[in-house]
Structures are given as C-alpha cells and as structure tokens.
Amino acid sequence: MAYSPKKLNGETVYRNEVFQTGLMSQLLDGIYDGEMSIGELLGHGNFGVGTFNGLDGEMIVLDGNCYQMRHDGTVVPAGLDQQTPFAVxxxxxxxxxxxxxxxxxxxxASQVLDDFTVSKNYMYALKIVGDFEWVRTRTVQKQTKPYPKMVEATENDDIVQFDNVRGTIVGFRTPIYEQGIGVPGCHAHFxxxxxxxxxxxxxxxxDNAYVEICLGTDLRLHLPLTSEFSGANLSPxxxxxQITKAEKHA
Structure with a gap:
C-alpha cells in the first residue's frame, strides 16, 4: 500500500517500517536463541543492529551487508545461515x-540530534559517518548454556577504544514507551x-562527521516460537x- 507524504511540524515525512525480531526484555532474561536467520533478516531491511544466537557478539547491518563484531573488537562478515535472537x-x-x-x-551529539527530529514519539534510524578522534566500544562474549541473565553476561565486558578512525555509527533512537520491546534512547554500533x-x-x-536520519513510523514485531521465550519473564x-546496566549507557 502506497502512502502519501505528510507534513509534520514543518517537515515532509514518509511512512517507514521498522522490523524487529525478539525483545530486549527477552535478552535481559537470558533468552539468547532465536529462529530467524541472517538471510531472512536481510529480507526485511538493509540497515540495523542486533546480536547473534548465544549472544555471540554484536551485529551491524550496513548497505545490505551483515557483520559480526567480536569480543576483541574485530569484525567478520556474518553467514546467512547464522541466527539471531534480537535485531532491528x-x-x-x-x-x-x-x-x-x-x-x-x-x-x-545526542542533544544536537534531538533538534533534528520532528518528535520524540517516533523511532529514528541514524547513520553518523565521518572521522572520529576516538570511539569506545564493547562487545559481548558468546555465552554457553545454561545462559546467565544479560546483566551478568555483560558485567565483565572489556572496553575497546579506536583512535583516529573513520567509520560509521548505525543506531536507532527509540521512544521511552518502547522500553522492554527495544532499548529506550539511542542504541548504536560502530x-x-x-x-x-x-x-x-x-x-x-x-572530528568531522555528518548524520543522516530516517523516520520510523511503523513497527513490525517477530517473536520466536520457542519454549524458552514462552516462559521468559518479560516484565521484571x-x-x-537492568537495561541501563546491560547497555552500559555513558
């Protein structure tokens, strides 16, 4: 179905669907296995973030390609048959x-970006491209069963700093009312x-960078049909x- 553009607070906006598999609250409860393959996920979008089954590193989707970022800060292309419990x-x-x-x-930068958006009540995909004096990151280590809760799984993650680097930040700004579905505020990977x-x-x-922003108006959720998910505590x-501790917001 085609949608006509709308005027919202002086800006011309279009409807864009955000696709998500799994829930943030699912990860918090230690449910780290999903059913969706990376090949299937890429059929729903060319840009995004997430993780892999077993909490095996961070995921970034950029220009239609999916990459797996490992605990030591290195990156490898993800296999299309790998699976994800959570991705947006x-x-x-x-x-x-x-x-x-x-x-x-x-x-x-977050305060500056707020001035570029039409409302805090929508989702936004953000791409920051350019030169960075430094970027501090962390990446989760692959977990083994029985899986610990996410707060425990991430408490000893190392911080890796990259200096004088050129690259891209892929992120989503999510409204507070989506807490538990996603990560409220900005969830970003580099x-x-x-x-x-x-x-x-x-x-x-x-150092020298620009941002591109895509408004997200529609959210499509894909939930895993697994016994682990059906028994998860999704509203502690x-x-x-828990979200603040697991995400280690600066």
Missing amino acids: VMNFVPTIRRGLPNNIIRKS IDDDHEKGGHVIDFKL EDLAD
Whole structure:
C-alpha cells in the first residue's frame, strides 16, 4: 500500500517500517536463541543492529551487508545461515542530512540530534559517518548454556577504544514507551570503513562527521516460537535498571 507524504511540524515525512525480531526484555532474561536467520533478516531491511544466537557478539547491518563484531573488537562478515535472537532493521531512506559539530562527545551529539527530529514519539534510524578522534566500544562474549541473565553476561565486558578512525555509527533512537520491546534512547554500533573493527558504542568524540536520519513510523514485531521465550519473564520490576546496566549507557 502506497502512502502519501505528510507534513509534520514543518517537515515532509514518509511512512517507514521498522522490523524487529525478539525483545530486549527477552535478552535481559537470558533468552539468547532465536529462529530467524541472517538471510531472512536481510529480507526485511538493509540497515540495523542486533546480536547473534548465544549472544555471540554484536551485529551491524550496513548497505545490505551483515557483520559480526567480536569480543576483541574485530569484525567478520556474518553467514546467512547464522541466527539471531534480537535485531532491528529497516530499509534506510534518509530524509534529513546535517553536519555535526566537531569535538563533541556522545552526550552532546545526542542533544544536537534531538533538534533534528520532528518528535520524540517516533523511532529514528541514524547513520553518523565521518572521522572520529576516538570511539569506545564493547562487545559481548558468546555465552554457553545454561545462559546467565544479560546483566551478568555483560558485567565483565572489556572496553575497546579506536583512535583516529573513520567509520560509521548505525543506531536507532527509540521512544521511552518502547522500553522492554527495544532499548529506550539511542542504541548504536560502530564499524570502521575497512569493516575490520567495531562494537557497541559506549562513547565517541567527533572530528568531522555528518548524520543522516530516517523516520520510523511503523513497527513490525517477530517473536520466536520457542519454549524458552514462552516462559521468559518479560516484565521484571527493575526493567529500566537492568537495561541501563546491560547497555552500559555513558
């Protein structure tokens, strides 16, 4: 079905579907296996982030290619038959492109990006491209069964810093009301231009970069049909605290 563009707060916007398999609250409960292959996932989007079965590193989807970022910060192409318990992708068609101030860190960049969006009530796919004075990342290690809860699985992750690097940050800004479905705020991964190093973004300092933004208006959820998922605790009382600890927000 074709949708006509709309005017929203002075900006022309289009409907774009965000596809997600699995839930953040599922990962928090230690449910790290899903049914969707990377080949299937790429049929739903050319841009995104996620992880792999067993929490085996971080995932980045860029320009229709999927990469696996490992615990030591190295990157390898993902196999199409690998599976994911959690990933968020979309077909990236940006309508906003802006230069970003030099010498700002993640917290300041987040405030700048807020000024570029039409409302906090939608999802946004973000692509920051350029030179970074440094990028600090971490990547989860593959877990073995019985799987620990995510807070335990990520508590000893090493921080890896890349200095004077050119690359791309792929991220999603998610509204607070999606807490537990996704990661509220900005969930972002980094990959360098040579596709050799990257990880889950903890912080960065820009040198010379720009951002492209794609509004997400429709969310399509794919939930795993597994006994583990059906028995998961998806609404713990300390959900917000668990997300903050697991994601290690700077």
